[in-house]
Structure formats: C-alpha cells, structure tokens
Amino acid sequence: RSTLFPYTTLFRSSYLMGQDSGLTINATKAETNPPSTKNQAPLSFAQQGVFAECQANPDAVQYNIPFALHFPKEIELEQLANAVRKVVEMHPYILCHFVADDENGIIQEPIPDFKVEIPVKTMTADELEAYKKEFVRPFDLEKGPCVRFEIVKTDKLTLLADTHHLVSDGASVDLLITQLTQILDGAAVERENYTYYDFVRDEEISPETE
Numbered sequence: 509r510s511t512l513f514p515y516t517t518l519f520r521s522s523y524l525m526g527q528d529s530g531l532t533i534n535a536t537k538a539e540t541n542p543p544s545t546k547n548q549a550p551l552s553f554a555q556q557g558v559f560a561e562c563q564a565n566p567d568a569v570q571y572n573i574p575f576a577l578h579f580p581k582e583i584e585l586e587q588l589a590n591a592v593r594k595v596v597e598m599h600p601y602i603l604c605h606f607v608a609d610d611e612n613g614i615i616q617e618p619i620p621d622f623k624v625e626i627p628v629k630t631m632t633a634d635e636l637e638a639y640k641k642e643f644v645r646p647f648d649l650e651k652g653p654c655v656r657f658e659i660v661k662t663d664k665l666t667l668l669a670d671t672h673h674l675v676s677d678g679a680s681v682d683l684l685i686t687q688l689t690q691i692l693d694g695a696a697v698e699r700e701n702y703t704y705y706d707f708v709r710d711e712e713i714s715p716e717t718e
C-alpha cells in the first residue's frame with residue numbers, strides 16, 4: 509500500500525535540525541470521539557497524547573520534524589518548487605488542521621481552499637546555517653497546515669522543510685524525500701490510496717490495531 513502514512517505507522521521520538529528576497533512561489537482529547545468521514549477523522553490513539561502535550565505547551569517545538577535538502581546547481585528554482593507541490597498533491601493529508609467539532613471533540617480535516625506557498629529567500633551559506641534554527645518554530649494546529657517549506661538560494665538551492673509529528677513520522681518523511689527526488693529525476697509518483705483518515709477509520713473498527 510503506497511501512502512505517506514503507512515497503516516502500521518507508529519509515532520516515534522521527534523528530532524530537531526541541528527535575508528528575504530521577497531519572492532514567494534504560490535503554489536483536548538474528546539471524551540467521545542466523533543465518527544470519521546472520508547476526509548475527516550477524530551484523533552488516533554497515538555495522536556491524542558501528542559495533541560494534549562501540544563495544547564499544554566503551544567510554544568514548544570519538541571514535536572517538529574525539520575530537515576534540509578541541498579540540491580546541485582542543475583536543479584532550477586521552479587523545478588524544485590513544482591516537485592514539492594507534486595509531493596504534497598500526492599499526499600494531501602499533510603495539509604490538514606485540528607479543530608473542535610460541535611461536541612467539542614477534536615477532529616482533523618482538510619483546510620478549506622488552502623494553497624501551498626513556498627517562500628524563497630536569498631542568503632549566504634553561513635547565514636543559512638544560522639537561519640535553520642529560526643526556521644523551526646511552533647505550528648498553529650487549529651489554523652494549519654502542520655507542514656511548511658522554504659527554498660533558500662545560496663550558490664545552490666536548499667529546501668527547508670518542517671512537519672509536525674501529528675501528521676508525520678520518520679518513515680513518512682523518508683518517503684517524502686524519496687518521492688521528491690524521484691519527481692526531480694522525472695519519475696512518476698503514485699498518489700496515496702490509503703490516507704491517515706483511512707487509518708483512523710480502521711483503528712475505530714479494530715481498536716487493538718497499532
């Protein structure tokens with residue numbers, strides 16, 4: 509099953525990584541979980557504890573999973589930005605946000621009419637190293653999304669990415685990176701056919717499933 513969020517995914521310990529050109533390329537745990545719909549779901553069992561900790565410490569970045577990818581000079585700006593958009597298109601779940609439903613339960617659902625923006629910044633290599641720490645900042649779980657991308661231009665291109673542990677883990681980040689490089693190499697990437705919404709639905713049916 510090809511998916512950014514495998515059925516057997518387990519949330520693992522997060523880890524941390526480690527001017528502006530003005531150009532932008534547009535591109536509480538519920539007592540009773542509400543039922544899932546196709547593109548909406550309550551928190552999974554694994555997400556409930558993470559979400560509670562994030563609510564208690566909204567300014568913390570302990571659940572951020574950032575990474576930086578450096579590309580050879582042959583890779584062009586628009587080529588890289590389009591590849592990022594394509595990966596996100598293949599895995600739309602990562603653009604969800606977390607909101608309260610009518611019964612004050614927490615659900616995850618797509619952000620209405622959301623368009624990915626990939627800011628582009630120009631700086632020196634030394635400035636980039638310092639900027640990596642600044643890039644990692646808290647996510648607004650209610651507003652979303654729980655992922656961000658920036659492209660930094662030095663003498664080559666660097667993609668900075670940061671995802672929240674609520675929507676990704678180490679395995680899914682590895683897959684994202686793999687598929688990004690495949691797209692840049694001209695390979696076709698399959699759209700996921702099993703999303704995390706599907707996983708939560710299956711978990712509701714079989715609570716013992718990990």
